[in-house]
Amino acid sequence: MQRPSSELIRLPLLALLALTLLAGCSRGQPAAVYQHATIDALMTGVYDGNLRCDDLLAHGDFGIGTFDALDGEMVVLDGVVHQVRFDGSVHPVAGAVTTPFATVCRFHPDQACALPAGTDFPALEQLVNARQGRPNLFCALRVHGRFATMKTRSVPRQARPYPPLAEVAKGQAVFTMQEVSGTIVGFRCPAFVKGVNVPGYHLHFLSDDRRQGGHILAFTLAEGGAELMTLSALHLDLPAGSGGFQGADLGQDRSADLHRIESDRK
Numbered sequence: 538m539q540r541p542s543s544e545l546i547r548l549p550l551l552a553l554l555a556l557t558l559l560a561g562c563s564r565g566q567p568a569a570v571y572q573h574a575t576i577d578a579l580m581t582g583v584y585d586g587n588l589r590c591d592d593l594l595a596h597g598d599f600g601i602g603t604f605d606a607l608d609g610e611m612v613v614l615d616g617v618v619h620q621v622r623f624d625g626s627v628h629p630v631a632g633a634v635t636t637p638f639a640t641v642c643r644f645h646p647d648q649a650c651a652l653p654a655g656t657d658f659p660a661l662e663q664l665v666n667a668r669q670g671r672p673n674l675f676c677a678l679r680v681h682g683r684f685a686t687m688k689t690r691s692v693p694r695q696a697r698p699y700p701p702l703a704e705v706a707k708g709q710a711v712f713t714m715q716e717v718s719g720t721i722v723g724f725r726c727p728a729f730v731k732g733v734n735v736p737g738y739h740l741h742f743l744s745d746d747r748r749q750g751g752h753i754l755a756f757t758l759a760e761g762g763a764e765l766m767t768l769s770a771l772h773l774d775l776p777a778g779s780g781g782f783q784g785a786d787l788g789q790d791r792s793a794d795l796h797r798i799e800s801d802r803k
């Protein structure tokens with residue numbers, strides 16, 4: 538059967554349009570944060586891992602999170618997933634290990650700056666806010682340097698029935714390092730992500746020798762610099778299986794608990 542002539546014309550035009558759009562997308566696609574599950578689900582005790590780390594790495598080479606059964610703090614740096622356990626030990630993680638909550642991106646910084654000696658957590662926040670200047674977008678940040686002090690924490694692996702994160706955090710291990718070189722890996726999320734991710738700054742640390750790290754509570758920089766990447770898209774994956782996520786009560790405002798858990802800068 539002969540096609541109508543208009544269709545004969547339209548097909549090549551559509552193909553051309555599709556190619557143009559594809560080319561445009563690959564060039565102009567907004568840099569995206571990839572997130573698995575939500576912070577409030579974690580807060581309520583949804584700790585069962587349901588995304589493999591090798592699948593997580595398909596979405597980014599840089600980021601933070603935790604592991605199945607809340608087994609320590611995750612630091613993803615240069616495409617390697619590291620686990621900082623409750624005992625302070627640091628291990629590269631096998632691809633089959635799973636996570637209940639993680640945030641990653643493909644890190645391509647769009648700006649860099651040296652940081653003054655003595656920069657601490659609040660000063661870094663101010664500096665990044667001023668430099669990046671877009672509080673309603675996401676910002677990935679990597680700070681490499683030598684730290685006069687670095688205070689981190691990790692959490693113990695949990696057993697079912699899982700207690701809420703506020704309970705677990707009371708028994709967290711705190712690590713105080715001095716004169717340590719390493720990398721801060723993390724994100725600043727907009728205020729409106731409340732319930733989904735951590736509004737404001739959420740930073741993890743990994744030492745250059747890969748032997749220390751954790752969720753950052755406080756630090757003082759001796760020398761170093763920051764690299765920033767603005768991200769204007771969020772790819773949110775939710776656990777679709779029949780695990781704890783489906784039954785979690787995610788209707789409450791858990792901001793006050795979250796603030797207490799994430800920081801000791803009150």
Ligand SMILES: [Zn+2]
Pocket residue numbers: 601602610739740741752753
């Ligand atoms: Zn953390």
